Amino acid sequence: MTRRVGVWLFGARGSVATTTIAGAAALHHGIPPAGVVTELPAFAGTDLIPLDALVFGGHDVVETPLAKQVERLIAGGVLPPGLDRLITAELAEAERNITLLPTAECAPAAPSHQRDLAGGQLALVHRMAEDIRAFRLRNDLSQVVAINVASTESPYEVPMTTAAELREALASPEVLPASSIGALAAFEAGAAYVDFTPSTSIRPAAVREWAVEKGLPYGGQDAKTGETLVKSVLAPMFAARALPVHAWSGTNLLGGGDGATLADPKAAESKSISKERGLAEMLGDVAGDVHIDYVDPMGDWKTAWDHVLFSGFLGVRMTLQFTWQGCDSALAAPLVLDLARLSALALDRGHVGAMPFLGFYFKDPIESTEHALARQYDELLRWTRSC
Amino acid sequence: MTRRVGVWLFGARGSVATTTIAGAAALHHGIPPAGVVTELPAFAGTDLIPLDALVFGGHDVVETPLAKQVERLIAGGVLPPGLDRLITAELAEAERNITLLPTAECAPAAPSHQRDLAGGQLALVHRMAEDIRAFRLRNDLSQVVAINVASTESPYEVPMTTAAELREALASPEVLPASSIGALAAFEAGAAYVDFTPSTSIRPAAVREWAVEKGLPYGGQDAKTGETLVKSVLAPMFAARALPVHAWSGTNLLGGGDGATLADPKAAESKSISKERGLAEMLGDVAGDVHIDYVDPMGDWKTAWDHVLFSGFLGVRMTLQFTWQGCDSALAAPLVLDLARLSALALDRGHVGAMPFLGFYFKDPIESTEHALARQYDELLRWTRSC
Amino acid sequence: MTRRVGVWLFGARGSVATTTIAGAAALHHGIPPAGVVTELPAFAGTDLIPLDALVFGGHDVVETPLAKQVERLIAGGVLPPGLDRLITAELAEAERNITLLPTAECAPAAPSHQRDLAGGQLALVHRMAEDIRAFRLRNDLSQVVAINVASTESPYEVPMTTAAELREALASPEVLPASSIGALAAFEAGAAYVDFTPSTSIRPAAVREWAVEKGLPYGGQDAKTGETLVKSVLAPMFAARALPVHAWSGTNLLGGGDGATLADPKAAESKSISKERGLAEMLGDVAGDVHIDYVDPMGDWKTAWDHVLFSGFLGVRMTLQFTWQGCDSALAAPLVLDLARLSALALDRGHVGAMPFLGFYFKDPIESTEHALARQYDELLRWTRSC
Amino acid sequence: MTRRVGVWLFGARGSVATTTIAGAAALHHGIPPAGVVTELPAFAGTDLIPLDALVFGGHDVVETPLAKQVERLIAGGVLPPGLDRLITAELAEAERNITLLPTAECAPAAPSHQRDLAGGQLALVHRMAEDIRAFRLRNDLSQVVAINVASTESPYEVPMTTAAELREALASPEVLPASSIGALAAFEAGAAYVDFTPSTSIRPAAVREWAVEKGLPYGGQDAKTGETLVKSVLAPMFAARALPVHAWSGTNLLGGGDGATLADPKAAESKSISKERGLAEMLGDVAGDVHIDYVDPMGDWKTAWDHVLFSGFLGVRMTLQFTWQGCDSALAAPLVLDLARLSALALDRGHVGAMPFLGFYFKDPIESTEHALARQYDELLRWTRSC
Ligand SMILES: NC(=O)c1ccc[n+]([C@@H]2O[C@H](COP(=O)([O-])OP(=O)(O)OC[C@H]3O[C@@H](n4cnc5c(N)ncnc54)[C@H](O)[C@@H]3O)[C@@H](O)[C@H]2O)c1
Ligand SMILES: NC(=O)c1ccc[n+]([C@@H]2O[C@H](COP(=O)([O-])OP(=O)(O)OC[C@H]3O[C@@H](n4cnc5c(N)ncnc54)[C@H](O)[C@@H]3O)[C@@H](O)[C@H]2O)c1
Ligand SMILES: NC(=O)c1ccc[n+]([C@@H]2O[C@H](COP(=O)([O-])OP(=O)(O)OC[C@H]3O[C@@H](n4cnc5c(N)ncnc54)[C@H](O)[C@@H]3O)[C@@H](O)[C@H]2O)c1
Ligand SMILES: NC(=O)c1ccc[n+]([C@@H]2O[C@H](COP(=O)([O-])OP(=O)(O)OC[C@H]3O[C@@H](n4cnc5c(N)ncnc54)[C@H](O)[C@@H]3O)[C@@H](O)[C@H]2O)c1
Ligand code: NA
Ligand code: NA
Known part of the structure; x- marks a missing residue:
């Protein structure tokens, strides 16, 4: 057997x-x-x-x-x-x-x-x-x-x-x-x-x-299943291309049980700390906040929008934005x-x-x-x- | 010397x-x-x-x-x-x-x-x-x-x-x-x-x-400097996470000299071929078109929007979209x-x-x-x- | 009765x-x-x-x-x-x-x-x-x-x-x-x-x-039910605010029966003509293309992405983008x-x-x-x- | 004279x-x-x-x-x-x-x-x-x-x-x-x-x-010059089409002098109150937060991302997102x-x-x-x- x-x-x-x-x-x-x-x-x-x-x-x-x-x-x-x-x-x-x-x-x-x-x-x-x-x-x-x-x-x-x-x-x-x-x-x-x-x-x-x-x-x-997953390939891309990242801002909208828990600012703090650690370890000091918003009508779905401000040759400013729409579970x-x-x-x-x-x-x-x-x-x- | x-x-x-x-x-x-x-x-x-x-x-x-x-x-x-x-x-x-x-x-x-x-x-x-x-x-x-x-x-x-x-x-x-x-x-x-x-x-x-x-x-x-650069980290992410990608669609808006050249459908063909080869080699057969639009008032700037339709566990459909706004040169x-x-x-x-x-x-x-x-x-x- | x-x-x-x-x-x-x-x-x-x-x-x-x-x-x-x-x-x-x-x-x-x-x-x-x-x-x-x-x-x-x-x-x-x-x-x-x-x-x-x-x-x-609906409020906004619109580009991804029909370039032409007429009547001559892509795995859902390039005071360039994700029927x-x-x-x-x-x-x-x-x-x- | x-x-x-x-x-x-x-x-x-x-x-x-x-x-x-x-x-x-x-x-x-x-x-x-x-x-x-x-x-x-x-x-x-x-x-x-x-x-x-x-x-x-301007045409659109809006979430990233002022949560409160009043008066009670983030490297530019969750016939959920990138002054x-x-x-x-x-x-x-x-x-x- x-x-x-x-x-x-x-x-x-x-x-x-x-x-x-x-x-x-x-x-x-x-x-x-x-x-x-x-x-x-x-x-x-x-x-x-x-x-x-x-x-x-x-x-x-x-x-x-x-x-x-x-x-x-x-x-x-x-x-x-x-x-x-x-x-x-x-x-x-x-x-x-x-x-x-x-x-x-x-x-x-x-x-x-x-x-x-x-x-x-x-x-x-x-x-x-x-x-x-x-x-x-x-x-x-x-x-x-x-x-x-x-x-x-x-x-x-x-x-x-x-x-x-x-x-x-x-x-x-x-x-x-x-x-x-x-x-x-x-x-x-x-x-x-x-x-x-x-x-x-x-x-x-x-x-x-x-x-x-x-x-x-x-x-x-x-577990990294959404926004942070995407960050973990995009941040190394900027690093490998020597493109300085000035600011990385993110907003996460989610409902469900997990969302309800994270509506408590203290629980959200645990999540934010763990979300932000990686970025700092990949790119060093970067401006920008990460928001986790409980939006009850989203149900079990999550939407994350990230905005990255970086610069290319001679300092010209550029941006990358992404929107991730996933079902967390x-x-x-x-x-x-x-x-x-x-x-x-x-x-x-x-x-x-x-x-x-x-x-x-x-x-x-x-x-x-x-x-x-x-x-x-x-x-x-x-x-x-x-x- | x-x-x-x-x-x-x-x-x-x-x-x-x-x-x-x-x-x-x-x-x-x-x-x-x-x-x-x-x-x-x-x-x-x-x-x-x-x-x-x-x-x-x-x-x-x-x-x-x-x-x-x-x-x-x-x-x-x-x-x-x-x-x-x-x-x-x-x-x-x-x-x-x-x-x-x-x-x-x-x-x-x-x-x-x-x-x-x-x-x-x-x-x-x-x-x-x-x-x-x-x-x-x-x-x-x-x-x-x-x-x-x-x-x-x-x-x-x-x-x-x-x-x-x-x-x-x-x-x-x-x-x-x-x-x-x-x-x-x-x-x-x-x-x-x-x-x-x-x-x-x-x-x-x-x-x-x-x-x-x-x-x-x-x-x-x-050279991969924009949309394709981002694809070359996102596509491997989906592959590494065993998430099936069903469709990857892209629209590129650009002006400038390069844009004017690519307004000629024949020149654009060279570009599209080279843009699409990588995706197929990374993910296999995936639906979706890539457009290259000459938009004169964009000048030397380029905006690419990509929409990726993929599925997670048990086939539930999800999407990732990104917008890249860069200065090509x-x-x-x-x-x-x-x-x-x-x-x-x-x-x-x-x-x-x-x-x-x-x-x-x-x-x-x-x-x-x-x-x-x-x-x-x-x-x-x-x-x-x-x- | x-x-x-x-x-x-x-x-x-x-x-x-x-x-x-x-x-x-x-x-x-x-x-x-x-x-x-x-x-x-x-x-x-x-x-x-x-x-x-x-x-x-x-x-x-x-x-x-x-x-x-x-x-x-x-x-x-x-x-x-x-x-x-x-x-x-x-x-x-x-x-x-x-x-x-x-x-x-x-x-x-x-x-x-x-x-x-x-x-x-x-x-x-x-x-x-x-x-x-x-x-x-x-x-x-x-x-x-x-x-x-x-x-x-x-x-x-x-x-x-x-x-x-x-x-x-x-x-x-x-x-x-x-x-x-x-x-x-x-x-x-x-x-x-x-x-x-x-x-x-x-x-x-x-x-x-x-x-x-x-x-x-x-x-x-x-019927205007998606991208064009949104256009019919955004274009008048630019007009009412005297903000010159230089280019309006759009990409529509859709599956379903309607999508399959529009995969035929001739049918798509009817749709594009009717989609573009309004913009010209609201804003005059504006650069940019509208794409209608048949993406079979989208099923009955449609995603439209629009990119609007306009300028404010003294000609400074700005953009508005929107993504509409709707179920057409x-x-x-x-x-x-x-x-x-x-x-x-x-x-x-x-x-x-x-x-x-x-x-x-x-x-x-x-x-x-x-x-x-x-x-x-x-x-x-x-x-x-x-x- | x-x-x-x-x-x-x-x-x-x-x-x-x-x-x-x-x-x-x-x-x-x-x-x-x-x-x-x-x-x-x-x-x-x-x-x-x-x-x-x-x-x-x-x-x-x-x-x-x-x-x-x-x-x-x-x-x-x-x-x-x-x-x-x-x-x-x-x-x-x-x-x-x-x-x-x-x-x-x-x-x-x-x-x-x-x-x-x-x-x-x-x-x-x-x-x-x-x-x-x-x-x-x-x-x-x-x-x-x-x-x-x-x-x-x-x-x-x-x-x-x-x-x-x-x-x-x-x-x-x-x-x-x-x-x-x-x-x-x-x-x-x-x-x-x-x-x-x-x-x-x-x-x-x-x-x-x-x-x-x-x-x-x-x-x-x-003055309404960006996100709120767009809201003031999109919200009436949903209302006129009888489409119930469940949640409207927004994130504003800005630098400059105004951004620095709004980095003070008290000043930001004045702004948020005035930003949110309109939505309630147009659509009634709607879930969702509005964030105003000071992102110093944005300089005089502002980016707003809004996510609207609404429903159509028989309650099917749909979304509209927009990104506004403007120069406030x-x-x-x-x-x-x-x-x-x-x-x-x-x-x-x-x-x-x-x-x-x-x-x-x-x-x-x-x-x-x-x-x-x-x-x-x-x-x-x-x-x-x-x-
Ligand atoms: N993609 C993802 O879904 C994802 C990613 C990373 C982390 N997580 C984490 O996984 C966890 C579960 O997420 P979820 O969406 O299933 O949340 P959920 O709210 O649906 O489920 C949590 C469950 O834990 C139970 N619970 C609470 N306290 C408990 C305790 N002391 N002992 C045993 N059970 C207890 C609750 O009753 C509930 O049934 C959360 O902490 C979430 O942050 C989820
Ligand atoms: N990020 C990028 O900018 C990027 C990325 C990948 C590939 N490329 C490619 O690089 C090339 C140059 O892009 P660009 O933006 O500088 O375009 P451009 O139109 O500004 O410059 C092209 C130059 O080539 C010259 N030229 C044309 N035919 C020539 C010939 N037979 N011999 C010598 N010179 C000739 C033109 O006169 C012009 O000065 C394009 O093929 C573009 O597709 C650029
Ligand atoms: N939001 C929207 O759904 C929307 C908006 C604007 C316009 N429209 C238009 O509405 C129409 C219907 O869209 P749909 O999604 O239901 O498409 P569909 O492909 O699901 O349905 C079309 C139906 O028309 C039938 N048909 C084809 N030729 C016919 C004929 N000569 N006489 C009678 N029936 C015929 C087909 O067999 C099919 O059952 C399309 O023309 C579409 O462009 C739809
Ligand atoms: N699109 C927009 O730019 C926009 C839209 C709506 C509202 N506003 C509002 O307009 C105001 C100005 O924005 P800004 O970008 O020019 O900001 P800014 O920080 O560049 O300028 C504010 C000026 O006010 C001066 N000031 C501060 N306290 C003062 C006082 N008590 N008396 C006189 N002057 C004083 C400061 O020294 C500074 O020069 C802000 O309150 C902003 O919220 C701007
Ligand atoms: Na090769
Ligand atoms: Na009032």
């Missing part, structure tokens, strides 16, 4: 998660795997597990059934009409693997409500790790990869600098935000961890050390599949610590300052094909 | 040529070399000759003084106000090195007027080669690099397949278009040859063989300087035949099918740094 | 016709009448018949069932999912009222195939008029309004200048294109006639005289409903001849040179409210 | 003022009056004074010579190269008519520094009125029109509700912002007053009453000339109080809720032509 790999999604009922689960099911039924990078011919013959070896489960703080989310995504033009009838069985299977987290403890704004959490946050880590272990046993999985696709949190300062300090502090409540608790739970359960969001999760050194102590790989952060979901396969391979290879070779997928690639897509792609391919 | 290298420009009084000559002079006066790729830190320490070792001359079929062209380009916002007063000496020097070609023989539509050309086109080749040799002697140049920046010609079929056949045929008039005559003249004079345009020039195998027989390098064709001129330095290096290294490592600069890179800018850049850098 | 008014559609199985029929049915079921101008509060209290008094029928040269077209339009995102189940009865009713025309006689390229048409084209006019009369009787209609939403034809020269001459010539085949035959059939049946397309139809003076002889109103041509259908109601009112009022007060709806308003939307709207409202 | 009319500019050394003064001079020298609406044929034969009857003067808080500003505007592409040499005499004349205001008393943030202003703000009003009267006498002017083109102020609450209350309160310092002080000074000097900015000026009822008591006309506010200056002529005519006609017929020029037309450009134009023309 072929081995099966678990994909544990934090935020398992969100748009990205639902599109991933429904999409993987659709692929079983023969829809072509558009957007799945690891299905490109270049990746043929590598040791990646087949897509249908993936089994989905996860945590969420809401109980909306997956089937209802699928319906909503069909109405919004994210998923094709009729898909719901095709994949009822797969949805039901994933539904059984989702565990509810009590909002009071785990929602983005949770720490302030955890005053009375018996056993501190460490108890919560262990309870969540237990959920992941149970998922593995119940489904007879050889490995589990945990991926954070939960709502973006506000920035959060973690003062502890080592795993040891952190472990001690976790006897209390209010030490870590939910994303970092999830990361520790993954490591306690022996799972790889990838952060698809710009939340705190593995950002603190103490959390990373924890992963290394457990001998596990981690990767992230904040339909861009994100195939990348979640890629990341699951690639992290499973890293586990197989005994890779420990950061996975900078996944930078291709992220706005803010962990332990890497390379943002140029073409170089990131080459690095990803090289790593996947190695040994 | 440092050695000096000659840059022989076919089309020496055009916008690109004038901006190149005036711009090189401006750099001597301390204006920063924006757009000159070989001035990037990555190229430091290579064997490229310094920019101020370049001496300019060339052929043209019109007599408009360079100084007048500079004035026109200042009024059009291509060159900075006041530049004319700064570079009078350099313009005068280049002016002395420009030789007039009789229109009847060399203009794009020339072959049909060459009925009575004594000695056939071969005599013309020799006369033009003589001009180049005289330029070298007069200016005490160690080498000459010829670059074609003349008006784009209509497509032209050359039936001869070997250099020998071609040499024989050239006893008659009307065998080759002006661009190919220029290429042969360069080879006869021992110069390297680079085609910045999509004209016939070195396209026929017989012309290339001629270069090889003379032990000389050649490169081209059709100000984008082209620094590349002419790059190509002069790089071809001089090729001569130094005794490189014979095609220079595919210059593909970074071209829409239709000769003897190469690589169009992805990032890979082309890496190849260029590798070659420049080698030995 | 309230009186009922017939709407006879030439091209009754096309996208515009189907969206009109399905949409009118949807309104009966309570969907709000977005895009129906005569439902604006400003039109309340006028003598317009209620929307649910309209009964649909028509001619087409194909037999694809309406229900199948509705399905296709739902898949293409033009009609809302689930609509088909809601309006089965209404579709069936309209289906019964559609008469097949033999392609050989009536398709756009028909005249050349009509060599053997017994009785010449006049016989065809009478046969088609009979179909319309039968529709009226069968459905007990007080009036009929005929609207041409058939495929755009190539431009066509009609040499006859009076109705009398024309009547005589029609004893032969190949005199008039299908659209004009349809117009005459309408007049013979006592129906008002409106041309939603840029075809020949009522363009010849002889055809218009025919209408006047029958005491009937006619209107058109070529969903913009057209509510206007068909408006035109039906308004033409019925004209019949009621005994209006004879051209209806220039409908210019608000058209790219090329018949017997009017007013293209500014705001003025056209005022004129429409004034007429509707009068008496 | 023809009578001459004075134009007193608050902010006389700013970009708009300088472009107005230099531009009026350029027109004397024969440059065509692009952008001057009152020069359109429609306005011929009205009682407007000729453009060369205008004499310029004003207040500013800085001393930068006009000639230097003209140089800066030439370098920035706002004024044509060479203009400075042509209009030296006119610049010198205007220069003599500009009076320096002490920053401490009049700068936008002034009130807090006016603690020790002897005689309170009323003394300042009288001193400034004296400057205007002296300008009239010195230049033998039949009338003076004051126009506020000073830097945009922050919003400011004025609690006094009648002119009488206000007069009393002005014995103290810190009662009114500089713009309102300027308006009162104009009224005291018998001048008409027009506010080109969104500052407080004539917004308080007490200030307007003051004008009425003096029998003088006032108009404003905040070159759009504003000809309107200042219009407003000067029109206000002089109002003075002639003894018009007292608000001039709502100038709404055509403003984002936030005083005592009017009409924002549709076409209607505003008709109203303007009707008023100008009346009597």
